[in-house]
Amino acid sequence: MNEIKIKQVLSEGVKDFVVESPVIAKKRKAGQFVIVRINEDGERIPLTIVDSDPKGGTIRLIFQEVGKTTCAMGELEEGDSILDVVGPLGKATHVEKIGTVVCVGGGIGVAPVYPIAKAMKEAGNKIISVIGARNKDLLILEQEMADISDQILVTTDDGSYGRHGFVTDAIQQLIDDGVKIDLVLAIGPVVMMRAVSNLTKKYNVPTQVSLNSIMVDGTGMCGGCRVSIGDKTKFVCVDGPEFDGHLVNYEELMLRQKAYLPQERKSHKNHKCRMEGME
Amino acid sequence: MTESPTTGKPGPNKKAGKRNKPKKPKVPRQAMPEQAPEIRRNNFKEVPFGYPIDTAVIEANRCIQCKKPKCVDGCPVGIDIPGFIKAIAERDFEKSIRIMKEANALPAICGRVCPQEEQCEIVCVTGIKGEPVAIGRLERFIADWERDSGNVSIPDIPDPTGRRVAVVGAGPAGLTVAGELALKGHKVKIFEALHKPGGVLIYGIPEFRLPKSIVMAEVDYVKKLGVEIEYNAIIGKYYTVEELLTEEGYHSVFIGTGAGLPYFMNIPGENLNGVYSANEYLTRSNLMRAYDFPNADTPIAMSKKVAVIGGGNVAMDAARTALRLGAEDVYLVYRRAREQMPARDEEIHHADEEGIQFNLLTNPISINGDEEGWVKSMTCLRMELGEPDASGRQRPVPVEGSEFDLEVDTVIVSIGNGANPLLPEATPALDTNKWGNIIADDKTGLTSMKGVYAGGDIVIGAATVILAMGAGKEAAEAMHEYIMSIDV
Ligand SMILES: Cc1cc2nc3c(=O)[nH]c(=O)nc-3n(C[C@H](O)[C@H](O)[C@H](O)COP(=O)(O)OP(=O)(O)OC[C@H]3O[C@@H](n4cnc5c(N)ncnc54)[C@H](O)[C@@H]3O)c2cc1C
Ligand code: FES
Numbered sequence A: 001m002n003e004i005k006i007k008q009v010l011s012e013g014v015k016d017f018v019v020e021s022p023v024i025a026k027k028r029k030a031g032q033f034v035i036v037r038i039n040e041d042g043e044r045i046p047l048t049i050v051d052s053d054p055k056g057g058t059i060r061l062i063f064q065e066v067g068k069t070t071c072a073m074g075e076l077e078e079g080d081s082i083l084d085v086v087g088p089l090g091k092a093t094h095v096e097k098i099g100t101v102v103c104v105g106g107g108i109g110v111a112p113v114y115p116i117a118k119a120m121k122e123a124g125n126k127i128i129s130v131i132g133a134r135n136k137d138l139l140i141l142e143q144e145m146a147d148i149s150d151q152i153l154v155t156t157d158d159g160s161y162g163r164h165g166f167v168t169d170a171i172q173q174l175i176d177d178g179v180k181i182d183l184v185l186a187i188g189p190v191v192m193m194r195a196v197s198n199l200t201k202k203y204n205v206p207t208q209v210s211l212n213s214i215m216v217d218g219t220g221m222c223g224g225c226r227v228s229i230g231d232k233t234k235f236v237c238v239d240g241p242e243f244d245g246h247l248v249n250y251e252e253l254m255l256r257q258k259a260y261l262p263q264e265r266k267s268h269k270n271h272k273c274r275m276e277g278m279e
Numbered sequence B: 001m002t003e004s005p006t007t008g009k010p011g012p013n014k015k016a017g018k019r020n021k022p023k024k025p026k027v028p029r030q031a032m033p034e035q036a037p038e039i040r041r042n043n044f045k046e047v048p049f050g051y052p053i054d055t056a057v058i059e060a061n062r063c064i065q066c067k068k069p070k071c072v073d074g075c076p077v078g079i080d081i082p083g084f085i086k087a088i089a090e091r092d093f094e095k096s097i098r099i100m101k102e103a104n105a106l107p108a109i110c111g112r113v114c115p116q117e118e119q120c121e122i123v124c125v126t127g128i129k130g131e132p133v134a135i136g137r138l139e140r141f142i143a144d145w146e147r148d149s150g151n152v153s154i155p156d157i158p159d160p161t162g163r164r165v166a167v168v169g170a171g172p173a174g175l176t177v178a179g180e181l182a183l184k185g186h187k188v189k190i191f192e193a194l195h196k197p198g199g200v201l202i203y204g205i206p207e208f209r210l211p212k213s214i215v216m217a218e219v220d221y222v223k224k225l226g227v228e229i230e231y232n233a234i235i236g237k238y239y240t241v242e243e244l245l246t247e248e249g250y251h252s253v254f255i256g257t258g259a260g261l262p263y264f265m266n267i268p269g270e271n272l273n274g275v276y277s278a279n280e281y282l283t284r285s286n287l288m289r290a291y292d293f294p295n296a297d298t299p300i301a302m303s304k305k306v307a308v309i310g311g312g313n314v315a316m317d318a319a320r321t322a323l324r325l326g327a328e329d330v331y332l333v334y335r336r337a338r339e340q341m342p343a344r345d346e347e348i349h350h351a352d353e354e355g356i357q358f359n360l361l362t363n364p365i366s367i368n369g370d371e372e373g374w375v376k377s378m379t380c381l382r383m384e385l386g387e388p389d390a391s392g393r394q395r396p397v398p399v400e401g402s403e404f405d406l407e408v409d410t411v412i413v414s415i416g417n418g419a420n421p422l423l424p425e426a427t428p429a430l431d432t433n434k435w436g437n438i439i440a441d442d443k444t445g446l447t448s449m450k451g452v453y454a455g456g457d458i459v460i461g462a463a464t465v466i467l468a469m470g471a472g473k474e475a476a477e478a479m480h481e482y483i484m485s486i487d488v
Helices: A022-027 A068-074 A107-122 A142-148 A167-176 A190-202 A250-257 A261-268 B053-061 B070-074 B081-089 B093-103 B107-113 B135-149 B172-183 B212-224 B241-245 B278-285 B313-324 B345-354 B465-485
Strands: A004-011 A014-020 A033-037 A045-053 A058-064 A084-089 A100-106 A126-133 A151-156 A183-187 A207-210 A226-229 A232-235 A242-244 B164-168 B187-191 B228-230 B252-255 B275-277 B305-309 B329-333 B357-359 B362-369 B375-388 B394-398 B404-407 B410-413 B452-454
Touching: A022 A045, A022 A058, A022 A084, A033 A058, A045 A084, A045 A107, A058 A068, A058 A107, A100 A107, A100 A167, A100 A190, A107 A126, A107 A142, A107 A183, A107 A207, A126 A142, A126 A167, A142 A151, A151 A167, A167 A190, A183 A190, A190 A207, A190 A250, A226 A242, A226 A250, B053 B081, B053 B135, B070 B081, B081 B093, B081 B135, B093 B107, B093 B135, B107 B135, B107 B212, B107 B465, B164 B172, B172 B187, B172 B212, B172 B252, B172 B465, B212 B228, B241 B252, B252 B465, B275 B278, B278 B313, B278 B410, B305 B313, B313 B329, B313 B345, B313 B410, B329 B362, B375 B410, B452 B465
Parallel strands: A100 A126, A100 A183, A126 A151, A183 A207, B164 B187, B164 B252, B187 B228, B252 B452, B275 B410, B305 B329, B305 B410, B329 B357
Antiparallel strands: A004 A014, A014 A058, A033 A045, A033 A084, A045 A058, A207 A242, A226 A232, B362 B375, B375 B394, B375 B404
């Protein structure tokens, strides 16, 4: 069960696993995720299902080594197994033909945006992808994104590759160029999703974001994953992970994501990986 | 509690097994030895130690063996209480456990967590003049005796019937159904959402009240009956109920998914860091073993001052867990009076002894945070009791101008659980009521879907282990009849 069939390194600290999981491979839809636990002492962490091969019975998971669990997971090799893989969780992306969809992925966020962009493309939409990273080395899945996009724009914060700047600069450019955008889908660090949402709100462009809150069970049983959407509290694991980007309380989400930072540091101090990355 | 200390002495009525007259001088209800409050508040070990053999025999001899035992009527699963107690009095423990298991497959659990004081013990005739027989403690005793003896007997399983049953959820309801149907020769598989079996018994009820090893022993027993368990299988997502009945080829399905949807208060500040549902707090500590952080990877707040909102068993468990995790002050904030608390007396008593501070007739109206989004206090109102409400309990009404701040860094909301909608939403043919509970027949557990049965908390709302088991038993019988009536 849950054997790692293929392991690749996409960039420093970013690993790409193909994991045996036949039922989930068949069931999963774009936008859904799994929760994994790697050993008896392990915590349960959510990871987006990036792709699946229903015939081969595998799913693809991409993750960045940011904490104890992801670092330990990164040390697993082909042939090793992940102790628990639960899913497919969350609501699937609502996929329909609406016109032009701008798919925005920042950093590791390109991984979860990929399956949605792919599904949107298959539904007949025009896909403009905007992917960004801090620098060239951290950029992932460029070719795969290009393959399913009608147009792709790449940005790096330091200008080491593609356009110098943030993904929001590229979106602004599209808007300035008069591209009619029917939907923006943005996934990445919370600050990026907030920036994208602030921008698109000005132009009334509908925007969906996918939230990555701390989870335990993933079934709506604990409420640990809750976020404020407008004036309502929602559970990301069952009500999401996708929400209207214009309604998300990003400040609260950012604070909640840091809830265990002191403990994480303590538990992780002997580990070589760094804690930064997802903020 | 006014109980004599346990001495382990045989007592004056050693041979009383044969003769069941009331004893003279009256033997008091035997206390169960337990860890002292100052010690136990610092560890997760079980609080009571259980009866030593001789004490159990003394207690068993207090039972006057009524001809028409009211206690049996009080028991939701109809255990032959005088029967199993008489066997203890006669020191025939094997016989006692056999009698017990005819009606109850999980006595080690029920002996620990059932509200006997509202069920069997409340109607005990001995209790009219003195104190009732300690039925729950004897139940626990005989179950522990069997487990300690190491030879838990596995009944003979009849030839396979060729029928296959899927059970959703490995809580007490699901485990009971699975065990009962396996005993009838059906092939049973349980699908469990989490990575461990037991439901609330594992993720909710803490170790100091119900050791995990006991739950696991009971689960092992069910497995030895031939029941298979698949973990990490969330029905509604992984398979639908429909698929279980068609592609997966099960002849019948039982749904025992429990009441896993935490209610919040909807007051300002509830999404601050440091605010938990009791479910999350207990799940982190129990299932994920956050008390052992950083050896276990799952963290939990390192709290100093904790407010637990609510007055039920779950609130007591959360409060007592917070204490054991190192909190200095734990306040139990409940809007009604002590007499109205739904928690078991024993739990309230234990919490009190351990130093939980009861803030009764107190209602939180907001949780206040610091700049970093962490809880720093909770604003509350004092309440007083007014007119009785629909439930017959006096309704608490706010005392004007009584607002005050309770300085806390953690708030645990424990005001109840609703029906988790995940499975029903994925199963449109399944009828639910306005609270989201699955509608099932009182007697059989049959739902609006052919071949699909349900029971436990998902049907009646958050209740008790024994009621979940009772529902499981009844459903198992109906399911057996149903699957034997269809051609396979
Ligand atoms: C903290 C706490 C303390 C309590 N103390 C007591 C007590 O002292 N005495 C007492 O009698 N009662 C007590 N109760 C109540 C008692 O535990 C419950 O009434 C009882 O466990 C209900 O049993 P159940 O089988 O219906 O559901 P649960 O025990 O809730 O089990 C349901 C199981 O189904 C699984 N599940 C849910 N959805 C799915 C799905 N879609 N697919 C697969 N699996 C799924 C869950 O993970 C869980 O394992 C307490 C409850 C809590 C929370
Ligand atoms: S992770 Fe527990 S409710 Fe969402």
